[in-house]
């Protein structure tokens with residue numbers, strides 16, 4: 203899995219949380235991996251509805267401008283900690299897309315059909331990025347936990363795979379950590395959209411992954427509210443994932459539409 207790589211994260215934090223060890227390994231190997239945050243639009247107060255305001259309160263930030271500044275600062279620090287650049291794209295996070303998703307059950311539910319149509323556009327947008335190289339492999343979230351934005355980026359990955367790009371799906375953390383049954387459920391739902399998983403040992407860069415996660419100061423208390431020690435929790439999960447290989451991250455090859463490879 204070494205080579206020029208593009209890591210797409212739906213939100214500020216998904217790549218460091220889920221596969222920061224692999225990204226850091228590629229960076230250390232001189233492969234110049236690049237991070238892209240997909241749903242990172244500018245924010246104005248008019249975009250913040252009741253549901254989004256509740257989220258902001260949990261993050262302990264008040265106005266929209268402050269949210270944007272804090273989250274981008276954290277993302278930039280995390281990318282730097284892993285040895286990568288990060289680019290922010292202009293789509294609004296699902297919680298800011300008008301009245302489409304107004305509660306957690308909707309946010310972690312079924313993708314609206316009009317949004318699924320977006321994925322062709324998103325895949326094309328990836329190919330137009332200054333970071334893009336035709337020999338690149340692309341990493342997208344598997345979509346564990348079913349967050350609609352994660353599902354959208356996974357489907358974008360399928361579009362790219364259908365266009366001949368090598369695509370891998372990373373296991374979305376913290377969902378994969380606190381709800382292991384969600385991994386099995388998502389894999390069942392995906393059927394032959396993904397192939398046999400690949401294990402990437404990350405003993406050498408696990409510490410960097412933990413440091414990069416710590417950069418998301420506004421998010422860590424919310425993301426890891428199920429544990430008092432996120433470092434131990436992430437480390438245990440990596441050890442469990444790797445088994446005999448030691449701490450590891452796991453990736454699922456993404457198949458083209460209608461194909462099994």
Ligand SMILES: [Zn+2]
Pocket residue numbers: 212213216349352
């Ligand atoms: Zn996310």
